[in-house]
Amino acid sequence: MKILVTGGAGFIGANFLNHLVPKHPEHTFVNLDKLTYAANLASLEPVAKADNYRLAVIDLVDFDGVDRAFAEHEPELVIHFAAESHVDRSISGPRAFIKSNIEGTFNLLEACRKHWEPGQGLFHHVSTDEVYGSLGDEGMFVETTRYDPSSPYSASKAASDHLVRAYARTFGLRTRITNCSNNYGPLQFPEKLIPLMVLNALEGKPLPVYGEGLNVRDWLYVIDHCEAIWKVVHEGEDGQTYNIGGNNEVRNIDVVKEICAVVAEQTGKSRGELEGLITYVKDRPGHDLRYAIDATKLRTELHWEPTETFSTGLRKTIRWYLDHPTWVQQVRTGEYRKWIEKNYDNRG
Numbered sequence: 001m002k003i004l005v006t007g008g009a010g011f012i013g014a015n016f017l018n019h020l021v022p023k024h025p026e027h028t029f030v031n032l033d034k035l036t037y038a039a040n041l042a043s044l045e046p047v048a049k050a051d052n053y054r055l056a057v058i059d060l061v062d063f064d065g066v067d068r069a070f071a072e073h074e075p076e077l078v079i080h081f082a083a084e085s086h087v088d089r090s091i092s093g094p095r096a097f098i099k100s101n102i103e104g105t106f107n108l109l110e111a112c113r114k115h116w117e118p119g120q121g122l123f124h125h126v127s128t129d130e131v132y133g134s135l136g137d138e139g140m141f142v143e144t145t146r147y148d149p150s151s152p153y154s155a156s157k158a159a160s161d162h163l164v165r166a167y168a169r170t171f172g173l174r175t176r177i178t179n180c181s182n183n184y185g186p187l188q189f190p191e192k193l194i195p196l197m198v199l200n201a202l203e204g205k206p207l208p209v210y211g212e213g214l215n216v217r218d219w220l221y222v223i224d225h226c227e228a229i230w231k232v233v234h235e236g237e238d239g240q241t242y243n244i245g246g247n248n249e250v251r252n253i254d255v256v257k258e259i260c261a262v263v264a265e266q267t268g269k270s271r272g273e274l275e276g277l278i279t280y281v282k283d284r285p286g287h288d289l290r291y292a293i294d295a296t297k298l299r300t301e302l303h304w305e306p307t308e309t310f311s312t313g314l315r316k317t318i319r320w321y322l323d324h325p326t327w328v329q330q331v332r333t334g335e336y337r338k339w340i341e342k343n344y345d346n347r348g
Contacts, residue, residue, distance in 0.1 A: 001027045004075035006060065006108065007082030008032070009039035011188045012126070016081065016226045021047040028052045030073045032066075033082065034059040034100075038189040042330050060104030063111070070115045077233065079124045080108060083160075086191050087130075087153045091285060094152035101156035102163070109167045118172050124233050125164045125177045129218070129243070130154035132179075134288035141179075142294045143241045150286040168239050176236050178229060180244040181293045185222030185313065186320040189331060194314070197256050198321050199328065201263045201274050211283035213253025216290040220246035221313035224306040231302045242302070245293025248310035253278075258311070262318050 007013040008031030021029050029047075033039055035057055047053045054073065058065040060082055082104060084090065084097045105125070112123050132141045133148030149155040161177060168175040184194045197207050228244045236242060250258075256278060264271035298304050308316070321328060 002075045003027055003077045004030045006032045006080050013081040014043035014187050015222045018046045019226050021050050021053050025052050030054045032056045032058050040331055043187045060107055061099050063107045066107045066111045070111045077122050081126050087151045090151050090153035097152050097156040102159045105160040113171050123175045127161050127179045128157050129179050129181050129291050129293050131158040135290040140292040140294035143243055150288050174238045177241040178244050180225055181218035181220045183220050183222045183225055185317050197259045198318055206279040207256055207277045208279050208281045215252050216249050218245050218293050219248040219310050221308035228304050231304045235302050242298045243293045243295050245295040246306050249292055
């Protein structure tokens with residue numbers, strides 16, 4: 001089978017390809033990626049020379065480029081990871097999110113409609129729990145939870161979800177959607193909470209926490225997410241949505257404190273001194289209080305379970321960053337440093 005993976009040089013896409021390309025030599029994986037600031041070809045070194053891996057550098061907003069990729073590679077399956085995904089960036093510059101997440105998804109769907117006969121091919125759309133909005137102290141998101149996005153990022157993902165469903169209903173396109181909770185693990189660009197805190201702790205820099213750090217997220221180890229997607233692609237039902245969660249609800253402040261504890265344990269630094277670096281900064285607009293995923297449907301119908309607890313996954317993640325300083329330096333460009341300074345250093 002020929003599988004087109006969009007955004008394969010990003011965090012989740014790269015983990016997906018590194019994990020599955022060696023396991024499945026019977027499939028050809030084509031990575032269609034724009035190579036934005038958050039993409040890193042160094043993340044794909046394990047598969048870069050594999051016989052069943054290809055790279056096509058294309059912006060999804062360019063329909064002609066997407067169309068050429070479909071004509072050249074003739075994919076039978078599309079797994080759509082590509083997206084602008086950082087909420088803070090969507091607040092400071094929402095236009096890129098509208099173009100990439102909505103128009104880019106639209107172009108992919110149009111290419112599928114053009115190149116596939118009715119009933120042919122499968123479009124798997126990777127989405128987020130943020131489309132559901134915010135929870136109070138109780139309750140969990142299920143697949144039928146009403147959409148209520150709070151940020152330009154989550155609104156753009158909600159729109160792309162609706163497009164996928166509309167193409168299934170209107171044009172008969174075979175589609176499946178997964179909505180996942182917060183991912184973490186190796187290869188994550190250090191604008192996101194966990195790698196930012198890990199690297200700042202290692203360098204003795206402030207650990208910026210929004211508000212009082214009481215926002216709650218359900219944490220999902222990235223390889224568990226990749227395995228769930230593979231399950232849905234091969235065993236799921238067309239037209240269905242599956243929530244993927246790690247069953248690990250943790251307050252942001254507790255995430256940061258556990259990072260301090262593990263970094264101290266693995267480096268010999270003082271846990272107390274690391275926790276002393278915690279700096280509370282002005283909260284971001286529209287910051288959802290709590291996310292919690294109910295993955296009962298995925299567990300009962302497809303028999304998937306996460307293998308990592310937050311503690312085991314976090315230890316693996318921190319160890320990976322400690323063991324890969326070259327990768328860290330490659331992604332910490334001037335653009336990244338300017339972003340951190342703009343969005344965290346001046347928000348006390």
